[in-house]
Amino acid sequence: MKRIFITGASAGIGLATAKLLAGRGDEVWGTSRDVTRIPQLPHLHAVRLDLRDMTSLGESFHAALREAGHFDVVINNAGSGHFGPAELLSAEAVQDQFQTVVFSHIELGRLTLAALRAHGGGRLINVTSLASRLPVPFMGAYNAAKAAMASFTMSLQLELEGSNIRVIDLQPADIRTEFNDAVARTDGGDPRYTTPVEQVWRVVDQNMKAAPGPELVARAIAKLIDDENPPRRATVGGFFQAAIAPVIFRFLPQRVRVWGLKKYYKL
Numbered sequence: 191m192k193r194i195f196i197t198g199a200s201a202g203i204g205l206a207t208a209k210l211l212a213g214r215g216d217e218v219w220g221t222s223r224d225v226t227r228i229p230q231l232p233h234l235h236a237v238r239l240d241l242r243d244m245t246s247l248g249e250s251f252h253a254a255l256r257e258a259g260h261f262d263v264v265i266n267n268a269g270s271g272h273f274g275p276a277e278l279l280s281a282e283a284v285q286d287q288f289q290t291v292v293f294s295h296i297e298l299g300r301l302t303l304a305a306l307r308a309h310g311g312g313r314l315i316n317v318t319s320l321a322s323r324l325p326v327p328f329m330g331a332y333n334a335a336k337a338a339m340a341s342f343t344m345s346l347q348l349e350l351e352g353s354n355i356r357v358i359d360l361q362p363a364d365i366r367t368e369f370n371d372a373v374a375r376t377d378g379g380d381p382r383y384t385t386p387v388e389q390v391w392r393v394v395d396q397n398m399k400a401a402p403g404p405e406l407v408a409r410a411i412a413k414l415i416d417d418e419n420p421p422r423r424a425t426v427g428g429f430f431q432a433a434i435a436p437v438i439f440r441f442l443p444q445r446v447r448v449w450g451l452k453k454y455y456k457l
């Protein structure tokens with residue numbers, strides 16, 4: 191039995207993971223901004239946490255830690271995305287995107303590492319995104335924020351390799367969740383962008399509706415928890431997106447990558 195803290199346990203990947211882990215007997219502390227959104231299940235403890243409030247972040251984590259005694263695994267999962275032309279993103283939108291998927295995740299990671307060190311070791315799993323490597327058009331701030339978090343995660347790996355702490359970068363491809371419902375979407379008020387924004391959104395929405403469900407990611411996370419020597423980075427999703435595209439993409443010149451992604455998103 192493991193003691194696990196996971197953010198964003200009210201929907202999508204976090205909910206599926208919390209259910210799977212609690213269902214097999216792990217003790218899971220799962221967060222939401224609204225604890226009534228966390229299902230009442232044996233072994234699942236609801237915690238209120240808002241990624242936009244750095245003070246409450248520490249308070250929520252420490253309250254859960256006091257209740258748990260220690261954590262074996264912390265999963266930095268909660269997040270949401272902005273959708274709109276990069277050229278027209280407001281400073282506030284960029285700040286908000288980095289707050290929700292970078293600054294808050296780095297802070298929770300810092301609190302986690304202190305807690306894991308005090309206990310003698312454990313795992314930190316950062317849920318970044320394949321968008322950190324294969325950017326989605328009109329998700330400039332999100333792509334950049336996820337790339338920043340992937341890079342920060344690798345920095346931790348460099349510094350902590352050889353300790354009893356494993357840091358893992360989990361990069362989902364498209365997964366069928368509530369993510370798109372929460373996306374803040376805009377054409378920036380510029381008619382030149384209205385049609386392309388709508389076109390790409392249609393592809394993004396279709397891809398998500400046709401994507402594998404979040405249970406696939408939940409199973410991948412359970413494996414990362416159980417594996418004695420887990421991979422430092424794992425990709426999970428449909429076969430083409432998760433297994434083929436990243437490999438081809440790695441060896442292509444930038445010009446061809448841009449061409450290929452534009453084709454893929456019908457831009």
Ligand SMILES: NC(=O)c1ccc[n+]([C@@H]2O[C@H](COP(=O)([O-])OP(=O)(O)OC[C@H]3O[C@@H](n4cnc5c(N)ncnc54)[C@H](OP(=O)(O)O)[C@@H]3O)[C@@H](O)[C@H]2O)c1
Pocket residue numbers: 197198199200201202203204205221222223224227239240241242267268269270290291317318319320321361362363364365366367368369370372398404
């Ligand atoms: N779905 C995909 O295709 C995909 C692909 C790659 C990466 N990801 C990443 O996977 C993670 C989970 O996404 P998902 O697809 O499962 O999305 P989801 O279904 O929309 O669930 C998002 C979760 O994050 C929480 N959350 C959102 N904003 C928050 C905030 N400001 N403060 C606290 N909690 C917040 C939500 O909780 P409340 O609203 O209840 O507070 C919810 O539990 C995200 O980091 C996302 O970037 C998703």
